[in-house]
Amino acid sequence: MTRRVLRDLLPVVAVATGFVVAWKLLVVIGGYPTFILPPPEVVASRLVAAWRDGTIEPHVATTLTEILLGFLIGSGLALVTGYALARSRLAERLLSPYLVAAQATPILALAPLIALWFGTGLASKVIICSLIVFFPIAVATMVGVRSVDRQLLEVGRVYRATPLQVLTRLEIPGALPLIFGGIRVGATLAVIGAIIGEWAGGESGLGVLINLARGSLFDTPLLFATLLTIAALGVALYWLILLVEHQLVGERG
């Protein structure tokens, strides 16, 4: 058991170590000053200090709230829309041009407008997160529901499954592996959405902290520490979803 864990962990640790060593070498060989590229140990100690003195924590709380709300709302709407698209050709014909257009419009350009219309509070960030999360999950749901085996749906007919039973017992579980593909993408995009929303105006959040560190404190190590925190947030979210996915989808051969 322990040996297996070791064997699984070893490559992860090796790659992480390699990354840190390469980073340090880059700083040393390139002779970069801290304000351009801080060495890993400086970033690490800044990260610890910023967590200890409470610099980062409130910003993490803000960003996490935005991500979770935006993700929940965006994915909820996406699941419903994706199902409608899969089941109704009319819905697909009517909606898909707008969905694609919305997706093709850079969220970076929309964000300031959304901040203008909905203020710089939580609402605008949640909207931006929802928007960015929506498309991949809606498309994955559509494709997933359409890919559910017709033979299994026929089994449902034999046993006189009601439309709701077909949805909950056959279509959703059948589409789940593909839906989770979209959810994984959506979760990482939600992090980006929150940061973009904060850049469009905000009082707190990791995006705001980036701007503070960069623009008024000139604290490059804090900037890196914030980036690391954001990355960790994204990875944690991704793992959480993998965990849920494993529980719900499991091995299907």
Added chain:
Amino acid sequence: MGEIAVMPGRTRAALGPMRLRLALGAFVVVQLLVACGPAASGSPRLVASGSAAPPTPLTVGLGYIPSVQFAQFYLAQQAGYYRDGGLQVTFQNKIDPDLVTLVGQGTIDVGISDGTSVIPAVSQGIPVRYVATIYAQFPNVVYAKQASGIKTAGDLRGRKLGTPGKYGSSWIMLQALLSSAGLRPSDLDIELYPDFGQGAALAQGAVDAATGFINNEPVQLELSGTRSTVLRVDQAVPLPGNGLIAGTSAISSKATQLRAFIAATLRAMQEIEADPRKGLDAAIAAVPTLGQDRRTQLAILKATIGTWSSDYTAAHGAGAVDQAAWAKTVTFMASLSDSPISGTPPGVPQLIDTSLLPS
């Protein structure tokens, strides 16, 4: 640099690295052109025998959006003052935070930045120095409609004040202004406008006062027919306003060129002070869209010119750096509970370098 310069920085922040790459690319191209130019055009030494060496390229960082506030640079360029000083000047429009870092890194030779940014930057080890004063009076102000009855900093007690956030030069100015009246931010009802909407909020009456720039919001308010009151910080703590900054390595390696640049810029400023229309024309020539509303642009320029001189510069010459004011500012900023200064506050000699000013 003003409000206009700061605002888009938020939305374009993510474009920073790309802009950096573009800037580097442009810089390389310019250098290549300069290097190849003489060889390609035959033998310039024969044609220009006896004249000075080819002009030295100098990259100058201005605020993000080209504006009438940079009229002196446009005039010096168009009138050939830089060329006469042996310089080939290229302007780069950079948002403030990138600019300080890029000057420290050496990508940009000289840039314009406010003094309250230089202090935290130097405290973080960024090797820049403030080399010449442009805004002898601090341009960040608190303003209100005259009808609000606010006449002094003390009148702000208990009133609603709008500001973008609790950081940056406006926040430091506000704390300095309040401290002069024995007040602290907690004595006011402070509304944050992260989208920089405090000006609109004041115009609509949502707040009694707001932070802004002497050459922007109050000017717009007056132009729209509303009388305004402006509270300046200079009497309380003489905060260092925007000036020219250069990297320490550029100061030692390009001292002659920087000196020529500063002299040419100050000369253009004197000409514009004497005849603002000259500056407006130069700005419109550089940025044609400014010509659409000459009245507003002229008003902004006149307000800008008003900040160029102070009692100190009157006594010590244009561009002079008030060391005592810098020392006071460092002490004041270090005393703030949310001080942006990292570690031991830097001494004035680490912040400024007056060796490049005209003697």
Added chain:
Amino acid sequence: MCPEATRSIATKTTQTNRVATPAISAASDALPAGAGQPAAIAVRHCSFGYRDDPPRPALAGVSFEVASGELVAVIGANGTGKSTLLKLIAGLLAPEEGDIAVGGREVRGPDLGVGFVFQEPRLLPWRSSLENVALPLELAGWSRNAREARARDLLRLVGAPDVERLRPHQLSGGTRQRTAIARALALEPAVLLLDEPFSALDALTRERFNVALQSIWRATGTTILLVTHSISEAIFLADRVVVLAGRPGRIVAQVPIRLGRPRTLVDLDASIVSDASAAIRAALEREDLA
């Protein structure tokens, strides 16, 4: 208080009644069912075609009956409408002409009294064997405990008691099909339709399954209509073999199998088998020549 329990008892009662009828009378003469009782399955003058481009007629004027408790095999070459016939009886398709009755009632759609085992197991890959078997019970609103108990019994009945927790991809092909049969039996259907259920299995496994199916039939007393490709399988299992031929398919012969019950694999060597086999082959070939 507990509807499932009541219902379970009710179905058990009917089942006992069915078992009591002389279903396993050796080699019944196979033509119309016992007097007074409606046929378990009655197909009258049925025609069906698929509306593809070009249209594909599948069945033409098919009529036959299956008595309650009888085990009838339908045999025929590919494309003679065997699977279509089963889907019509199951109410998954509607006939263009003619009508079909199950237990005396006209078929208007899927009926819980009819179990269906497809050519493929069609198990839900995200469910364990037990949960797959319990699916029809779950859809019918049984409580978790009641349906799991019943599903366990069924898995034991089909000879796959040890795979409850395994998912389909962890099972052998044979066990998958056993699970599918258990699922089809879950609601104790009066009629069980099997569409070439063993065609994907190897010959030896197939023989074992035929023996198992026979004992399941004997244990449940269900009326079975089995579609198959295999003459020996049809003879081994069925009281009567309906031979379909032609495109669209028509019934060209109904061959009674006069073999005692229970049958063993050894019985397949009996002369009666070769006679029946010859009759079926003759029917198939006559049609081929025509």
